[in-house]
Amino acid sequence: MIDMMVTIKREDGFHARPASELVKIANKYKSNVFIKRNNRTVSAKSILNLMSLAIRCGETIGLIIDGEDEKVVLEEILKIF
Amino acid sequence: MIAVIIVSHSEKVAEGVKDIAEQMNNSKIMIRAAGGTENGRIGTNTLKIYETFEEVKNADNILVFVDLGSSIMATEMAMDMLDDEIREKITIVDAPIVEGALGAVIQATVTDNVKNIIETAIESKSLSKLQE
Numbered sequence: 297m298i299d300m301m302v303t304i305k306r307e308d309g310f311h312a313r314p315a316s317e318l319v320k321i322a323n324k325y326k327s328n329v330f331i332k333r334n335n336r337t338v339s340a341k342s343i344l345n346l347m348s349l350a351i352r353c354g355e356t357i358g359l360i361i362d363g364e365d366e367k368v369v370l371e372e373i374l375k376i377f
Numbered sequence: 378m379i380a381v382i383i384v385s386h387s388e389k390v391a392e393g394v395k396d397i398a399e400q401m402n403n404s405k406i407m408i409r410a411a412g413g414t415e416n417g418r419i420g421t422n423t424l425k426i427y428e429t430f431e432e433v434k435n436a437d438n439i440l441v442f443v444d445l446g447s448s449i450m451a452t453e454m455a456m457d458m459l460d461d462e463i464r465e466k467i468t469i470v471d472a473p474i475v476e477g478a479l480g481a482v483i484q485a486t487v488t489d490n491v492k493n494i495i496e497t498a499i500e501s502k503s504l505s506k507l508q509e
Contacts, residue, residue, distance in 0.1 A: 316401040316483040323487035343483045344500050347476075 297362040298370055304355050304377055314376050315346040321372045327363025329373070379485045379494065380407040380436035382429055383478055384452050385444045386420055388413030394442070394475055398482045406485050407433050408478075421451035427458050430467070434459075438491045439467045440498070442478040468495060476501035 306314055322329040322340035329340035331349060337358070338345035351357055361369050381398065385391040391412025398408050411429040414420040433439055443449050449469060456464050468491075470477055477498040484497040 312397070312479060312483075313400050316486070319483060320403075320487055341487075342497075343480055344497060344504055347480075347501075348504055350506075 297360065298366050299358070299360050301356050302359050302374070302377055304351060304353055304357065306377065307353055312347060316343060317376045318373065319343045319346060321369065321376070325363070325365045325369045325372075327361050327366045327369045329369060330358075330360040330362075332358030332360065378405060378407065378436045379481075379491065380409065380433035380439045381478055381481055381485075382426070382433065382439060382441045383408070383410045383412065383474065384421065384426055384441055384448045385410075385412040385474065386448060387444075388417055390444065390474075394478050397475070398478050401479060401483045401486065403486045406482055407436055408482065409433060421447050423451045423454045423458075426452055426455035430455060430459055430463060434463045434466075436466065439463075440481055440491075440495065441467060441469045442472065442474045442481070442498075443469060444474050470495055470498050472498040472501055476504055 318340050330337050331340050333349050333351055338349060340346060383391045383394045391410035395408050395410040402408060409429045409432060411426045414422050415425060441452055443452055452469055456467055480501040481494050481498040484494045488494065
């Protein structure tokens with residue numbers, strides 16, 4: 297299991313477009329992917345969950361990836377952050 | 378293949394929602410706007426909606442997102458003008474026009490399950506806009 301903190305560097309913040317990229321990655325692989333912000337943890341497989349987090353640029357969020365392909369998933373996700 | 382149609386009283390709103398949704402598209406979803414009257418005024422146009430249905434009739438499923446009142450009526454009238462086999466593919470989705478259309482398009486890029494796509498769009502009603 298990967299459990300780490302990441303900072304969103306994208307200048308457009310974590311809005312609908314990057315969120316849609318994340319949900320695509322999360323659904324493409326077997327691993328479970330969770331995003332933690334403040335006290336909420338949501339599955340990255342759901343676009344509505346991600347949009348409801350309203351993550352902003354510069355924020356640090358928790359990223360949890362668990363599964364056999366977690367390393368590949370992490371690599372893919374870091375590309376869009 | 379899924380088609381998403383945006384029906385609004387305003388041509389600009391329909392085009393605008395389409396533009397945002399296209400940003401999420403993986404080019405596999407047909408997104409069309411059918412807003413405003415035939416001369417670009419505020420209102421709805423059954424014929425325009427009907428022609429949009431005809432344009433996407435080869436899709437397996439057609440999801441329609443509407444704004445208010447007569448958008449729904451005009452959509453239903455346009456549906457009545459279609460052949461049964463096209464009409465059966467159409468669902469008017471009970472969801473907010475922006476969030477619902479976006480949710481549906483994004484979900485359609487991760488699954489082919491149309492029931493799941495519609496559910497995602499409907500659930501966007503409960504999306505809270507302001508929170509810490």
